[in-house]
Amino acid sequence: YNDTDVRNFRYPNLDTANTGSEFPHSSSIPYPTPGTFNPVVELWLTNLSDPAAPPILLKPPQVVQDKFSMTTWWMGSLSRRPGVQDSNLESQEYYLTSAGWINGGNDAVAAVWMNRPQNLSVISICKAPEWSCIESHAERAVENGWVSIKGHPVFSADGQSFLLLSRIQEGDTGRYTHIKHVTLGEENRISVISHGKYHVTDILAWDYVNNIVYYLGSDSEKAGQRHLYVVKNTQQSSSQPLSRANPKCITCDAVKLKYENCSYFSAYLPPPPYTKGVSRYIIQCDGPGLPMAGVHTWHNHTLVLANLFSSRPRFGPKLNSLALPLIKTRHISLSHGAGKATVQLHLPPSWREELRDAAFPVLVEVNGVPGVPLVTTKFGLDWGTYMSSQFDVVYIKLDVIDEGSKFVNTRIAGLQIQDYILVIRNTLEEFKFLDRTRIAVWGRGYGGYVTTMILGSQNHGVKCGIAISPITDWLYYNSAFTERLLGMPSENYKEYVEADATQRSKHIEAGSLFLIHGMADISVPYIHSLSLAKALTSQGILFRYQSYGDEGHDLSGVLEHLYLSMENFLSSCLSLDKNEQIGGQ
Numbered sequence: 001y002n003d004t005d006v007r008n009f010r011y012p013n014l015d016t017a018n019t020g021s022e023f024p025h026s027s028s029i030p031y032p033t034p035g036t037f038n039p040v041v042e043l044w045l046t047n048l049s050d051p052a053a054p055p056i057l058l059k060p061p062q063v064v065q066d067k068f069s070m071t072t073w074w075m076g077s078l079s080r081r082p083g084v085q086d087s088n089l090e091s092q093e094y095y096l097t098s099a100g101w102i103n104g105g106n107d108a109v110a111a112v113w114m115n116r117p118q119n120l121s122v123i124s125i126c127k128a129p130e131w132s133c134i135e136s137h138a139e140r141a142v143e144n145g146w147v148s149i150k151g152h153p154v155f156s157a158d159g160q161s162f163l164l165l166s167r168i169q170e171g172d173t174g175r176y177t178h179i180k181h182v183t184l185g186e187e188n189r190i191s192v193i194s195h196g197k198y199h200v201t202d203i204l205a206w207d208y209v210n211n212i213v214y215y216l217g218s219d220s221e222k223a224g225q226r227h228l229y230v231v232k233n234t235q236q237s238s239s240q241p242l243s244r245a246n247p248k249c250i251t252c253d254a255v256k257l258k259y260e261n262c263s264y265f266s267a268y269l270p271p272p273p274y275t276k277g278v279s280r281y282i283i284q285c286d287g288p289g290l291p292m293a294g295v296h297t298w299h300n301h302t303l304v305l306a307n308l309f310s311s312r313p314r315f316g317p318k319l320n321s322l323a324l325p326l327i328k329t330r331h332i333s334l335s336h337g338a339g340k341a342t343v344q345l346h347l348p349p350s351w352r353e354e355l356r357d358a359a360f361p362v363l364v365e366v367n368g369v370p371g372v373p374l375v376t377t378k379f380g381l382d383w384g385t386y387m388s389s390q391f392d393v394v395y396i397k398l399d400v401i402d403e404g405s406k407f408v409n410t411r412i413a414g415l416q417i418q419d420y421i422l423v424i425r426n427t428l429e430e431f432k433f434l435d436r437t438r439i440a441v442w443g444r445g446y447g448g449y450v451t452t453m454i455l456g457s458q459n460h461g462v463k464c465g466i467a468i469s470p471i472t473d474w475l476y477y478n479s480a481f482t483e484r485l486l487g488m489p490s491e492n493y494k495e496y497v498e499a500d501a502t503q504r505s506k507h508i509e510a511g512s513l514f515l516i517h518g519m520a521d522i523s524v525p526y527i528h529s530l531s532l533a534k535a536l537t538s539q540g541i542l543f544r545y546q547s548y549g550d551e552g553h554d555l556s557g558v559l560e561h562l563y564l565s566m567e568n569f570l571s572s573c574l575s576l577d578k579n580e581q582i583g584g585q
Contacts, residue, residue: 005037006030009525014549029522032479034496035489041096043111045131058126060113061135064094095480097121098152102159103273109133110153110162118146118484123153123164125184137182137190139166146484150177150201157208157273160184163193165200173197174339179215179231193231194247197221200229205269209277210298214269217249223329223342224377225263227251228283230301250301251283257296258303261289264378282308287379288327290315323349325388325395329375332426334400334419341423344375346388346395351433359435360394361574362428363387364462366420366443366450367399375399383563391576394434398423417453421460428461438574442466442566445524445553449501452532455512456504464573466514466566469521469553472501472528505535513543514569516562518551544569 008028015024032038043058059065095118099111102125109126111133119141124133141147153162161183168178177199183189193213194200197220204214211232218226231247254262262285269281277298284293290312295305325346332341348360365384367374374397384395400419424441428434439462443451448470455465474482474496475489486495497503513536517529526547536543546565548558555562570576 001039001041003030003032003039006032006039007036009527011520011522011526012549013520027520031522031525033477034475034479034482034486036479038093038116038479040093043096043099043109045109045126056131058109058111058131058133060094060096060111061122061124061133063120063135063138064113064115064122066115097149100152102155103157105159108159110155112149112152114147114149116483117487118480121147121149123162123182136184137164137188148177151203153182154203154206156206163203163206163213165203168192168195170195170197174220176220177201179203179213193245194229196247201226204228204267205272205274205278205281207269207274207278207298209274212278212298214267214278214281216265216267218373222263223331224344224373224375226265226286226376226378227263228265228267250296254285257283257301258294258306259283259285259292262286262292263288264376280304288377290319290379323389324381325349325385326351329377332423332430334422339401341419342373342375342399343423343427344397345427345431346384346397348388348392348394350392351394355433358433359438360392360433361438361576362396362434362440363393363570363574364396364398364424364439364441366441366447366454369446373399383566387567387570391571393574393576394431396427417450417457420450420454421457425461436461438463440464440466440570440574442468443470444468446471448524452501452508452513453504455509456501456507458507462512464512464514464569466516466569467532468516468555468562469518469524470501470515470528470532471524472532474499476525476527476531478523502531502535505532505541506539508536508541508543510542511544512573514546514566515543516546516548516555516565518548518553518555520550521553523553 007030009031010026010028013025013027030039045056045058047053093116095114095116097112097114099109102108102110107128111124111126112121113124114121121139122135123137125136126133139147148167150165153164155162161181164180164182165177166180167175170176176197178192178194179200181191181193194215194217198217199220200215200217202216204216206213213231215229216226217229228250229247230250231245251257251259251262251265254260264285264287266284266286267281268284269278280295280297282293283296285291290310292310292312293308294303295308296302297304325348327344327346329342329344332343334341351358351360363384365374384397387393388395398420400416400423424439428436441451441454441462442465443449445468448467449472451465451467452470452472454460454462471477474486486492486499489496515529515533517526519526533545548555551557
C-alpha cells in the first residue's frame, strides 16, 4: 500500500508527556476521507525459492482501472465549506478485497477487485507464466447501490469453476444472499445453488468428491437464528454447473441431533484439498443455551461423538441459579414497504405476563450498520443482561435494516432514522408494560450516530441517549464506508448536509445527551465528538461530555469507568432504583 498522498490526522499521545515542561507528543495516521485520495494498492508476486527473480506486479483488469472523475474537498464544517479545490482529479483508485492461490497451487492466483464507487466487483484469474489478470466474473450493483463482498471465491478441484456469495432476487419476497456457481470458459455459465427466504452467511466447504456444499444461513422468518445447510448434486464434473437441488437444513431440528436449546450454530470442516472427500465434521451450538459441540458424519450427518466439548456440566447449574432476563424476539413491519425490523426484548426477572399495569423503563441499543445484525440467538451475558437484571429495565436490541429488503444495499438504507423512531413507537404500542415516559437509547460508532440523530429529530419520544464514539460529520469518516452510503461529496453534497448530525444539534434537548469518546480513536476520529460538542455549545444546549485520553474506539482500558458512568447517567434519566445503583452517590 502506498499512502503517500493520503491525508493524515493527528491525535494527542498523553503517555509521552514528561513531568517537566514538555507537552505530550502527538501521533498521526493516514486516514482517507470522502473525496480525497485513497491509498494506492498493488498486488505483487515473489518467488521465494529464487531471490534473484524480480517480483511480478499483478494488475487488475482494465474495467477496474478505468478512470472516473473525482473532486477533492477541503475539510471543515459543512456550514462553512469554502468549496472545492481548484481541480478535478482523474482517479484510477480501486480496492483489492481478497487474493489467494487457487487450490493451494502456485501457478494461478484469484484476485477480487472493486472500483472506488463500489458498484463493480471483478474476480480475476492470474495464471503463470504471463501472470496477466483476466476478468472471469463481475458483480454489478443496482442503481444507487453498492456491491456487498463477502469472503473469497471457493474453487473446484480443477480450478475451472468457483462458488461465491451474491444477492439474488427471490421471487417477489426480496433480495437474499445466495451461492452462485460460476463455470469458467467461453460461455462462462452461472447458476444459483441455494434458494429460499434466508441469507447465506458463509460458504464453509465444497466437497467436490461427494459433490456437497456446506454453508451457514440465517432464516429471515426465524429472527436471530443461524443454521448449517448442505446442498448435494449428482454432477459428473466439478466444472459443470451445479443443478438447482433442494438445500437441506442439518440443524433446524436441533433436538433430533441432541442439541437442546440451540438455534445458532457454527460448523468446522477440514481444509481443502478434499482428495478423499469430507468424512467427518464438527457442529457447534453457540446458543441460546450454553455452547457445546459434536462430531458428525457426512453421508447422513448423524452424531458420532457427542459432547466433543460442552460448557453445560460445569456452568449450567451456576447459570440456573442466576436471575436472568427472559428474551423475546419478533418482527415489526416498516411502513414504507422496505421490509421488517427485528426487535429483541430482554425482560427483567421481575416481569410477569399478568403484570399488565406495570411500567418498566426501556433502554434501547441500536447498531444500524447495514449487513451487520445486532439481534442473534447466540449465547451471551453482556451489559444489557446486567442492566435488565439489576435495574428492572426492559433492554431492547433493534435491527431496522431488513436483510431481505430491496433497499439493503442502496443508499436509502443507510440513513433511515425515522424507521428507528417508528419501530420504538410501535413496540411501545404493542407492549403496554413499557413506560413511555422513561425511554433511553444508546449506541457506539454508527449506533452513536443513530442515537444522536434520533435525539435531534422531532417527536422522537426518547428521554435521553448515550452516544459513544459517534460519527457526526461524514466528511471526517473513512472514505470506503462513507462513499458506499453517500457517494462522492462533489456529486451528493445535499445528502452529506442532511446526514450531518451536527446540523440537528439545535433540536437536542438540554441534558438529554451523554457524549463519550476516546481521544486516540482511529476508527471514528475524536473530531466527530468535538464537532458535535461545538455545535451544541453554540446553541447553548447543556449536555454531558466525557473524554478518555489514549483510548481507542473500543475503550478497552476504561470499561469499568465507562459502564459506571453510563449507569450513573441512566439512573438519573430513567429514575432507576437508587438502592440498586452501582457507582452512585
